[in-house]
Amino acid sequence: KQEVTQIPAALSVPEGENLVLNCSFTDSAIYNLQWFRQDPGKGLTSLLLIQSSQREQTSGRLNASLDKSSGRSTLYIAASQPGDSATYLCAADTGRRALTFGSGTRLQVQP
Amino acid sequence: AAGVIQSPRHLIKEKRETATLKCYPIPRHDTVYWYQQGPGQDPQFLISFYEKMQSDKGSIPDRFSAQQFSDYHSELNMSSLELGDSALYFCASSSRQGREKLFFGSGTQLSVL
Numbered sequence: 001k002q003e004v005t006q007i008p009a010a011l012s013v014p015e016g017e018n019l020v021l022n023c024s025f026t027d028s029a030i031y032n033l034q035w036f037r038q039d040p041g042k043g044l045t046s047l048l049l050i051q052s053s054q055r056e057q058t059s060g061r062l063n064a065s066l067d068k069s070s071g072r073s074t075l076y077i078a079a080s081q082p083g084d085s086a087t088y089l090c091a092a093d094t095g096r097r098a099l100t101f102g103s104g105t106r107l108q109v110q111p
Numbered sequence: 112a113a114g115v116i117q118s119p120r121h122l123i124k125e126k127r128e129t130a131t132l133k134c135y136p137i138p139r140h141d142t143v144y145w146y147q148q149g150p151g152q153d154p155q156f157l158i159s160f161y162e163k164m165q166s167d168k169g170s171i172p173d174r175f176s177a178q179q180f181s182d183y184h185s186e187l188n189m190s191s192l193e194l195g196d197s198a199l200y201f202c203a204s205s206s207r208q209g210r211e212k213l214f215f216g217s218g219t220q221l222s223v224l
Binding site for chain 2: 034036041042043044045046049089098099100101102103104
């Protein structure tokens with residue numbers, strides 16, 4: 001059974017810092033890995049999707065990498081802003097057409 | 112651009128009542144998923160449909176059922192509601208049998224009193 005872990009559980013940084021969120025998964029046989037953002041009481045917004053054949057994906061200030069062999073993915077956020085404050089979830093697709101989510105990293109960017 | 116639409120946004124029910132949640136996927140998406148997110152927890156997969164057929168089943172209680180209709184909208188039916196069913200219920204859709212990004216709706220907040 002796939003298990004997804006995210007570290008740290010919570011993170012507070014001053015505005016402007018670059019930061020890295022970590023995600024690890026136990027079953028390396030994944031089809032893709034997706035990063036989401038969730039604001040309190042709201043839905044999930046897809047940020048980046050990395051297919052199993054890819055190493056990284058970039059969108060604006062966000063960069064996600066994937067290392068299947070080690071079961072790890074990282075989300076890099078450059079020049080953080082207060083508007084980035086949210087919970088960030090990674091989710092692994094092991095081909096059963098359903099995602100297994102991590103518990104998320106709660107990010108607070110201080111102005 | 113059209114997004115995944117869920118209704119209602121909020122629902123309050125009593126124990127042992129029945130609830131129906133609706134989901135309208137993004138046009139031309141062929142797969143619909145239902146997830147349950149309890150307070151402070153990560154989303155848990157319940158069930159999915161591909162081209163109107165059930166394709167996968169997760170931790171969905173026997174008291175719950177779901178279906179996808181000819182217009183691709185989906186409904187999650189929940190009977191004999193329990194206090195523990197209080198949660199945020201998300202619907203998501205994707206294309207190409209889920210190999211593309213999942214797009215989530217804003218969710219239905221169900222409160223069972």
